[in-house]
Amino acid sequence: MDTKFQTSFIPKKSLAQGLNxxxxxxxxxxxxxxxxxxMLTLAAAGGVFAYKKVLVGRINDMNARLAQARNSFEPDxxxxxxxxxKRIISANKIVASHxxxxxxxxxxxxxxxATVRFNSxxxxxxxSGAASLTMxxxxxxxxxxxxQSDIFGQEKHIKNPVFSDLNPNQSGNIVFKFSGAVDPALIxxxxxxxxxxxxxxxxx
Numbered sequence: 001m002d003t004k005f006q007t008s009f010i011p012k013k014s015l016a017q018g019l020n021x022x023x024x025x026x027x028x029x030x031x032x033x034x035x036x037x038x039m040l041t042l043a044a045a046g047g048v049f050a051y052k053k054v055l056v057g058r059i060n061d062m063n064a065r066l067a068q069a070r071n072s073f074e075p076d077x078x079x080x081x082x083x084x085x086k087r088i089i090s091a092n093k094i095v096a097s098h099x100x101x102x103x104x105x106x107x108x109x110x111x112x113x114a115t116v117r118f119n120s121x122x123x124x125x126x127x128s129g130a131a132s133l134t135m136x137x138x139x140x141x142x143x144x145x146x147x148q149s150d151i152f153g154q155e156k157h158i159k160n161p162v163f164s165d166l167n168p169n170q171s172g173n174i175v176f177k178f179s180g181a182v183d184p185a186l187i188x189x190x191x192x193x194x195x196x197x198x199x200x201x202x203x204x
Contacts, residue, residue: 100189104182111151115144131182139174142166157186
């Protein structure tokens with residue numbers, strides 16, 4: 001008696017259950033962002049480094065050109081000119097601070113009436129540059145004193161002129177005292193070095 005076997009080729013388990021597929025793990029979004037930022041940071045650092053090298057190269061090139069330009073202008077001559085300039089500045093300061101009394105005598109000679117004379121002269125110069133003038137004088141009459149006062153009052157180089165202590169003397173003349181301030185421009189020595197016309201323009 002023949003034994004018959006039933007052979008079945010249909011698997012009892014599904015193929016899907018028999019196979020074990022490995023799924024790739026999902027990449028974290030935070031890790032991806034971090035990697036991108038890291039790459040950008042590296043690129044930026046490289047760019048800054050390269051730009052720095054370019055700037056350093058330019059600065060070195062400019063320094064070399066500047067040194068070459070300095071050498072072309074003769075440093076020894078420039079040093080001599082600097083010393084000369086300092087001497088000129090010092091001389092100008094000395095001249096600017098120096099005063100001369102002679103312009104006051106010239107002014108009195110031109111502005112004093114023939115009927116008036118001055119017997120004493122006192123001049124005081126302060127450290128600030130302000131100068132004062134004190135004199136005693138004699139006139140033939142009161143009218144001459146009044147006219148002299150008007151003349152000094154119109155003189156721009158005499159400030160605040162004052163005539164005081166007017167009295168007749170034994171000769172019948174009128175004696176008086178005078179005081180006033182002197183314009184610093186009048187006694188400035190630098191103004192005496194130029195022509196009178198130029199001095200008037202400098203000190204209108």
